Amino acid sequence: xxxxxxxxxxxxxxxxxxxxxxxxxxxxxxxxxxxxxxxxxxxxxxxxxxxxxxxxxxxxxxxxxxxxxxxxxxxxxxxxxxxxxxxxxxxxxxxxxxxxxxxxxxxxxxxxxxxxxxxxxxxxxxxxxxxxxxxxxxxxxxxxxxxxxxxxxxxxxxxxxxxx
Amino acid sequence: xxxxxxxxxxxxxxxxxxxxxxxxxxxxxxxxxxxxxxxxxxxxxxxxxxxxxxxxxxxxxxxxxxxxxxxxxxxxxxxxxxxxxxxxxxxxxxxxxxxxxxxxxxxxxxxxxxxxxxxxxxxxxxxxxxxxxxxxxxxxxxxxxxxxxxxxxxxxxxxxxxxxxxxxxxxxxxxxxxxxxxxxxxxxxxxxxxxxxxxxxxxxxxxxxxxxxxxxxxxxxxxxxxxxxxxxxxxxxxxxxxxxxxxxxxxxxxxxxxxxxxxxxxxxxxxxxxxxxxxxxxxxxxxxxxxxxxxxxxxxxxxxxxxxxxxxxxxxxxxxxxxxxxxxxxxxxxxxxxxxxxxxxxxxxxxxxxxxxxxxxxxxxxxxxxxxxxxxxxxxxxxxxxxxxxxxxxxxxxxxxxxxxxxxxxxxxxxxxxxxxxxxxxxxxxxxxxxxxxxxxxxxxxxxxxxxxxxxxxxxxxxxxxxxxxxxxxxxxxxxxxxxxxxxxxxxxxxxxxxxxxxxxxxxxxxxxxxxxxxxxxxxxxxxxxxxxxxxxxxxxxxxxxxxxxxxxxxxxxxxxxxxxxxxxxxx
Numbered sequence: 001x002x003x004x005x006x007x008x009x010x011x012x013x014x015x016x017x018x019x020x021x022x023x024x025x026x027x028x029x030x031x032x033x034x035x036x037x038x039x040x041x042x043x044x045x046x047x048x049x050x051x052x053x054x055x056x057x058x059x060x061x062x063x064x065x066x067x068x069x070x071x072x073x074x075x076x077x078x079x080x081x082x083x084x085x086x087x088x089x090x091x092x093x094x095x096x097x098x099x100x101x102x103x104x105x106x107x108x109x110x111x112x113x114x115x116x117x118x119x120x121x122x123x124x125x126x127x128x129x130x131x132x133x134x135x136x137x138x139x140x141x142x143x144x145x146x147x148x149x150x151x152x153x154x155x156x157x158x159x160x161x162x163x164x
Numbered sequence: 165x166x167x168x169x170x171x172x173x174x175x176x177x178x179x180x181x182x183x184x185x186x187x188x189x190x191x192x193x194x195x196x197x198x199x200x201x202x203x204x205x206x207x208x209x210x211x212x213x214x215x216x217x218x219x220x221x222x223x224x225x226x227x228x229x230x231x232x233x234x235x236x237x238x239x240x241x242x243x244x245x246x247x248x249x250x251x252x253x254x255x256x257x258x259x260x261x262x263x264x265x266x267x268x269x270x271x272x273x274x275x276x277x278x279x280x281x282x283x284x285x286x287x288x289x290x291x292x293x294x295x296x297x298x299x300x301x302x303x304x305x306x307x308x309x310x311x312x313x314x315x316x317x318x319x320x321x322x323x324x325x326x327x328x329x330x331x332x333x334x335x336x337x338x339x340x341x342x343x344x345x346x347x348x349x350x351x352x353x354x355x356x357x358x359x360x361x362x363x364x365x366x367x368x369x370x371x372x373x374x375x376x377x378x379x380x381x382x383x384x385x386x387x388x389x390x391x392x393x394x395x396x397x398x399x400x401x402x403x404x405x406x407x408x409x410x411x412x413x414x415x416x417x418x419x420x421x422x423x424x425x426x427x428x429x430x431x432x433x434x435x436x437x438x439x440x441x442x443x444x445x446x447x448x449x450x451x452x453x454x455x456x457x458x459x460x461x462x463x464x465x466x467x468x469x470x471x472x473x474x475x476x477x478x479x480x481x482x483x484x485x486x487x488x489x490x491x492x493x494x495x496x497x498x499x500x501x502x503x504x505x506x507x508x509x510x511x512x513x514x515x516x517x518x519x520x521x522x523x524x525x526x527x528x529x530x531x532x533x534x535x536x537x538x539x540x541x542x543x544x545x546x547x548x549x550x551x552x553x554x555x556x557x558x559x560x561x562x563x564x565x566x567x568x569x570x571x572x573x574x575x576x577x578x579x580x581x582x583x584x585x586x587x588x589x590x591x592x593x594x595x596x597x598x599x600x601x602x603x604x605x606x607x608x609x610x611x612x613x614x615x616x617x618x619x620x621x622x623x624x625x626x627x628x629x630x631x632x633x634x635x636x637x638x639x640x641x642x643x644x645x646x647x648x649x650x651x652x653x654x655x656x657x658x659x660x661x662x663x664x665x666x667x668x669x670x671x672x673x674x675x676x677x678x679x680x681x682x683x684x685x686x687x688x689x690x691x692x693x694x695x696x697x698x699x700x701x702x703x704x705x706x707x708x709x710x711x712x713x714x715x716x717x718x719x720x721x722x723x724x725x726x727x728x729x730x731x732x733x734x735x736x
Contacts, residue, residue, distance in 0.1 A: 010348055013295070014283060025288045055475070062472040068292040068312060071348040164347060 002031070003057050004083060004154050006162050007046040007064060008072040011037055015069040019046065022067065028052065028060050032085075032151030043071070043164065047153045049128075071164050076154045083154040086125045088113070089138060090146040093120035097142040104141055108134045119145065128152060167335035170299035171196035174263065174325065175204050177306040180340035183207055183234050185225065185599055187218035191238025192278060193265025196330040201236075210599065210628055213620040215242050217592035219249020220618070223258050224596030227579045228554055228604075230385065232259045232313050233596065239265040240278030243324075244285060248586060250320045251289040255583025256406060257383055259318035261309045262286075268328035269297055282324045291319030299329050299336050307341045316351030317470040318383055351469060355486035355494055363441075363465050363482050364498045367397060368507055370439035370463075372514045375399040376422065379406030379582065380444020380468060381488050382575040387411070389492035390443060396499075398511050400518055402430040404445050405567055406582040413571030414551070419518060423451040424719045425564045428526035428728065428736075431719070433518055434459055435726035442466040444488045447477040448583070457724035467491045526717050526730055527568055536685050538562065538637045538709040542569035545607065545635055548692040553605040554597050556580065558590035558614030561643035562636075564715040566609040588617025594632040595625060605696065607633040612665045612706075613642045622675040625702045633695055634672075634704045639711035640665055647714045651729075652721075672704035682707040 009015050016035060023030050031049040038045045052060065057075065064073045076083070093101045094117070105112055105122045108130065114121035124134055131149060138144055156162070168176060174197050178186065187210045190198040201209060212218040215237045222233025237246055243264040253260045267276040283293050292312050294305040302325070309321040367373060381390050387410045394401050394417055401411045402422040411418055420427035422434055434440065440462045445451070452458045458478055466473075466480035467488055474483040484491055499505060529539045542565050545553075555570055557563040557580040572578045579597060581589040594608035615636050625632065637643075645660040669679030678701050682691045688707070695703040720727040720735065729735045 014293070017284065018287065021287050055479075059472065059476060066470065066472050068346070068349050 001051065001053060001057065002077065003050055003052065004076040004081070004152055005048045005050065005061065005064070006074050006076050006154065007048065007070060008038075008162050008164060009044050009046055010069040010071070011042050011044045012069060015044065016046075018067050018069060019048075019064065022063055026063060028056070032149075034151045034153045040164070045162070047076075047151070049152045072162050074156070074162055076156055079160060080157040081154050082157060083127055083152050084125050085128055085131055085152050086123070086150040087131045087134070088148050089122045089124070089135070089144060091120055091122065091138055092118060092143040092145060094118040100141040101138065104134070104137050108137070110134065165337040165339060168338040169196070169200070169330065169332045169335055170302055170325070171200040171330040171332050173299060173302040173336070173338055174306070174330070175200040175207065176338060177303050177340055178234060179204065179206050181306065181310050185210065186234045186236055187212060187221040187225075187596070188236035189215050189218060189238065189242055191242045191265065193239035193267060193327045194236060194325070194330075196327070196332050197236065197263070197265070197325070199332065209236075210624065212592070213623050214618065215245035216249050216588065217618050217621045217624070219246045219260070219262065220252065220589050220592035221596035221599070222260055223249060223253050223589075224556060224579055224593030225600045226258050226260055226596075227593070228576050228597040229600045230576070231600070232261060232310055235260065235262045237262070237264050238278065239267055239282070240280045243280050243282040247286060247289065250286055250322070252581045252584045252586040252589055253320040254289040254291070256379060256581065257318050258320065259313035260320040261306070261313055262320060262322045264322060264324050266295070266324045266326040269326045270328070272326065282322060286322045289320070290322050293322040293324065295324045295326075296329055297326070299331070299334065302329070303338065303340050304344070307344050308346065311344045312349070316349070352471075352485045353469075353487045353490050355467065355484040355491040357494070359482060359484045360491065360494050360498050361502070363484060364495055364502060364504050366439060366463055366465060366482060367441065368504045369509065371509055371511070372437045373397070373399050373439040373441060373511070374433050374437040375401045375411075376404070376434070376440055376442045376445050377401060377407040377410045378404040378443065378445025379410075381407055381410040382444075384444060384469070384488040385575075386444070386489040386492055387575040389489055391415075393492055393495065396505065397508060398515075399441070400433055400515070402426070402434060404448070404451060404582070405580065407445065408567060408578040409572035409575045412573045414573055418571075419522075421567055422725070423448070424453070425568065425715050425717065426719075427568070428524045428717055428730065429518055429521040431717070431725045431728060432521045435724055436517070437462045439463045439465065442468075443492075444468060446473040449477070452477060453719045453725050453727070454722050459725065524730075529713075532710070533685060535710045536682065536688055536707060538565050538639070538713050539569050540685065541635065541637055541688065541707055541709060542566055542609070544689050544692055545609070546570045548689065548696055549605055549607065553607045554579065554601065556590045556594040556597060556606070556608045558608070558610040559585045559587045560611050560614055561639075561647065561713075561715050562609050562611045562614070565637070587614040591615060591618050591632075591634065592621050595621060595630045598630050598632050605633070607635055610634060610636050611643060612636060612638040612640060612662060612668075619671070622672065622677060622702070626675045626677065629700070631698075631700050631702050634702070636668065636704065636706050637709045638665065638668070638706050639709050639713075641711055643711070644715070650714070668704055668706035672702070677702040677704060679704045679706065
């Protein structure tokens with residue numbers, strides 16, 4: 001089961017390493033991890049996607065919460081939520097491929113953010129699935145030079161919120 | 165406001181925290197702190213011979229008293245030598261504060277002399293850690309360290325102190341915080357009322373209950389509450405290796421230690437129970453045997469202060485997060501409120517069944533006229549110390565013999581490394597106990613393997629006159645390793661034989677202690693009497709025991725709790 005976990009953590013040196021260390025130490029997997037400071041400069045917000053069964057997810061949530069620096073933990077995938085990932089892809093865009101890449105970017109509502117004579121760099125945001133699909137489509141159309149993805153960040157829909 | 169240097173702040177913070185004893189070893193990065201310590205008469209420092217022993221001493225000190233032990237070491241090797249000790253404390257949830265020196269902040273990351281990333285190296289085995297980058301951070305870091313170590317599920321906390329931060333020339337205003345609040349840390353103390361009601365109902369309805377008590381009951385100082393509940397409800401009580409003493413081993417409701425080397429009656433009771441009430445225990449693999457075969461007909465109730473311990477290994481049907489002392493108090497209120505005792509099922513049929521298991525007398529062993537049996541040593545020790553000694557242990561066969569053959573009357577009387585299983589723990593831990601409680605008889609049960617892992621501390625005992633007794637079951641082998649090799653490796657004794665054990669008597673004498681060698685069964689008790697009559701001396705009893713003896717009962721691997729070897733020839 002894929003889970004997205006949201007973590008509110010003290011913005012202190014070493015806090016990130018405690019979270020990452022917990023995952024490796026207890027044999028949990030991290031598919032993606034994003035972290036940045038929040039509107040409150042003393043707090044960081046972290047989003048982790050992981051794969052585990054329900055029982056293990058419960059352990060992970062409890063173990064995260066046990067870390068002294070962690071204020072709040074919640075499982076976004078528990079309820080309605082919004083998840084977004086940002087991707088930048090550098091692709092070959094010469095000859096007929098140039099138009100094909102542009103068309104694909106349009107279909108996926110991506111933006112071409114950098115151009116050379118032979119390359120395009122496309123920016124795309126969306127769910128992990130959408131990004132995967134775009135890579136597959138581009139792979140058919142042209143040669144992919146480089147891919148960089150931010151990992152998932154997410155937030156609950158509606159009234160639910162993660163505040164200290 | 166008083167102006168102090170960073171180094172002075174460290175020592176003053178410890179004084180303000182009420183620290184009376186500290187265990188450590190100086191070095192380059194902590195010279196300023198040691199200089200401040202030199203000018204402080206309130207804190208007694210014990211110079212060990214290896215930093216690992218300092219941590220075990222602090223650990224024993226803590227386990228014997230409940231007071232948070234404190235360690236001071238230098239950077240690099242001083243810090244890394246502490247890791248085994250810190251991990252030992254972490255696995256057994258023992259509160260402790262370790263102060264380590266660090267290279268100056270502007271050298272960090274440069275691979276400077278004696279630099280180690282102590283925060284990083286210790287991270288998986290500490291409850292929390294602090295790196296003080298400014299002198300002004302020291303008092304609050306130390307305050308938080310002691311608070312974190314002792315509250316919630318206790319554990320070791322590291323405070324890393326770079327050398328420039330200690331600078332004796334730079335003075336800063338000092339004030340020790342009276343209290344500390346951390347928004348990200350609020351351990352749950354009282355249990356959920358609805359769950360407590362369910363627990364009381366289940367307990368009263370149970371026909372075959374077992375109270376399964378772990379080290380958490382000792383950490384929470386909840387022994388009296390455990391005894392009260394057990395007596396009130398006539399519950400059979402099984403204790404874990406860490407829980408020994410939380411319920412008196414001499415009590416008629418005690419069915420002894422459970423688990424891999426647990427008693428026949430404890431393991432049979434667990435397997436056949438309809439309700440298991442776990443109190444401050446964590447369903448360790450040395451208890452459960454095969455998890456899928458664990459106690460097939462039991463409802464599981466579990467109190468623990470650490471939510472991660474609940475449903476980690478065995479799913480809890482009635483989980484209660486909270487301090488054991490508080491939750492057991494809440495249960496008493498609920499019992500009174502519900503007037504539940506009058507509905508209690510009669511447990512006589514269950515007790516009759518347990519008595520038939522007791523009749524198996526699983527701890528009876530074959531005695532000999534010519535060779536000393538290890539079990540016999542523990543029984544004699546029990547007799548000579550009248551069951552009152554504080555007993556520490558190393559790790560191996562002697563540890564299990566100690567656990568099984570010395571019934572502990574009270575909590576904090578049995579001190580051993582249960583979780584990590586650290587050989588070399590017992591002797592320094594005994595030293596820490598003796599420092600904390602000089603009027604108590606303190607004895608370390610050990611073996612010829614374990615004792616050599618921290619034997620250098622004989623020197624520390626000489627320097628500070630720490631008169632512990634060492635009872636070494638010398639079988640010229642690594643007994644537990646050998647037992648497994650005999651049982652599961654067709655007797656191939658790969659490197660479990662010690663070809664050159666030293667003359668321990670001479671070794672003890674070299675440090676101006678007393679050494680006694682015991683070879684014959686009839687010499688055993690008189691030798692112990694003689695040793696314990698020497699109140700002010702460290703006595704090393706080197707006792708030659710039967711090297712062929714195994715620890716039984718022993719659970720059969722991959723079996724249920726009731727699958728046990730009972731001797732070399734019998735199994736359930």
